[in-house]
Amino acid sequence: MPATKSLPRAALAALRGEWLGYAVLALVLLVVLPLACDVFRLNLIGKYLSYAFVAVGLVMLWGYGGVLSLGQGVFFGLGGYAMAMFLKLEASDAKSTAIQSTPGIPDFMDWNQLTALPWWWEPFRHLPLALLGVVAVPVLLAFVVGFAMFRRRVGGVYFAIITQAVALILSVLIIGQQGYTGGVNGITDLKTLLGWDIRTDGARLVLYFVNVALLLGAMALCRWIQHTKLGVLLLAMRDKEDRVRFSGYDVAMFKVFVFCLAAALAAVGGALFTLQVGFMSPSFVGIVPSIEMVIFAAVGGRMSLVGAVWGTLLVNAGKTYFSESFPDLWLFLMAALFIGVVVAFPDGLAGLYGKYLGRRAGETPQEPADGIPAKTA
Structure with missing residues (x-):
């Protein structure tokens, strides 16, 4: 059969495989896990899924854009801190902090002898502004760093190091700024969201489903971008940057x-993490957690949105x-897991799925035969 006649059938098979991957993931997250796990374990899985937002973003940034960032923990942490600031202010009302030297401010500020709430904390008294800050603050930092670096054509390993x-x-x-941020302990003892106790089993169950719904929505948004002209240009830019520029x-x-x-x-993942876990600390901002987040995407497959979640x-x-099972050996076992996955499945879990089905589960798009799309006015 001529190749031109087989293309529609191949495209249809790829589309079916893609939808099957999304359907299986949604079924597992929305039905199987809630039925199979108690609230404690489900809350733990919700914590994992908050990291999946970072992995999905890395699929777009690293897999499609060809830009490796080893600092995504920065944005995860900023989103988490923005949400934690609102929750901490709600928990620091005058009645709850009456025993402090200065009632009405977070406890760690009182311990560090602050006598008034810093001005840049004030907007986080209001949930709409806090939610805006969850996204706006990390995006503003990313824009400043990205604009400064990419305009000067800084990329590759140099950008990763930066x-x-x-x-x-x-x-x-x-x-270092313990009086303003909680220091090494972070912002802790977060209890309620607009009076709703987020520590109860019912709240944890609701937050899990909110997390899953937002994650699936984020994946849908990224998949839509991949199917647009912008997605094609990201792939072209990754492989032939000079040609795209010219x-x-x-x-x-x-x-x-x-x-x-x-x-x-x-940042959205960080905010959801704070809601489900009840605290945010600098241990989620530094270099080590940022590298771990890249590993999530690599294990799942850096070109696969579904694979990033599974990874x-x-x-x-x-x-x-x-x-839990091997407290003295778990670091060595995790290293063995990473090495084993990379050696056995160089394209991640998505590559393993594609190997047995003769395709990449419909996740890896084919570049257009015409190459880079023509620029329109």
């Missing part, structure tokens, strides 16, 4: 856009199981 430096600087800053496109701003997108997704679940479930 993002690591940003992660280190922010974690040191948070720890075609008249502003490569730097494309990179800035996808970097800001990944930052926004990571996040596998790595974190392995960490939990090994640390």
Whole structure:
């Protein structure tokens, strides 16, 4: 049969495989896990899924844009801190803090002899402004860093190192400014959201489903972007950056856009993490957690949105199981897991799925035969 006649059938098979992957993931997250796990374990899985937002963003940034960031923990942490600031202010009303030297401010500020709430904390008294801050603050930082670097054509390993430096600087800053950020302990003892106790089993169940719904929505948004002309240009930019530039496109701003997108997704994950766990600390901002987040995407497959979620679940479930069952050996077992997956499945879990079905589960798009799309006015 001529190749031209087989293309529609191949495309249809790829589309079916893609939808099957999403349907299976949604079924597992929305039905199987809630029925199979108690509230404690479900809350733990919800914590894992908050990391999956970072992995999904890395699929767009690293897999499609060809930009490796080793500082995504920065944006995860900023989103988490923005939500934690609102929750902490709600928990620090005058009645609850009456025994403090200065009632009405967070306890760690009182311990550090602050007598008034800093001005930049004031907007976080209001939930709409706090939610805006969850996304706006990380995206603004990503825009500043991305614009400064990409305009000067800084990329590759140099950009990765710079993002690591940003992660280190922010974690040191948070720890050093204990009176304003809670220091090494972070912001803790978060209890309610608009009077709703987030520590109850019912609240944890609701927050799990909210997390899953937002994660599936984020995946749908990223998949829509992949199918647009912008998605094609990101792939072309990753493989032939100079050719895209010579075609008249502003490569730097494309990179800035996808970097800001990944930052926004990571920040949403951080906010959901804070709601489900009840605290936020600088341990989630530094270099080590940022590298772990890249591992989530690599294990799942850096070109696969569905694979990124499965990779996040596998790595974190392995960490939990090994640390509970083998407390003295779990770090070595996690290293063995990473090495084994990379050696056996160089394209991640999505590559394993594609190997047995003769395709990449419909996740890896084919570049157009015409190459880079023509620039329109």
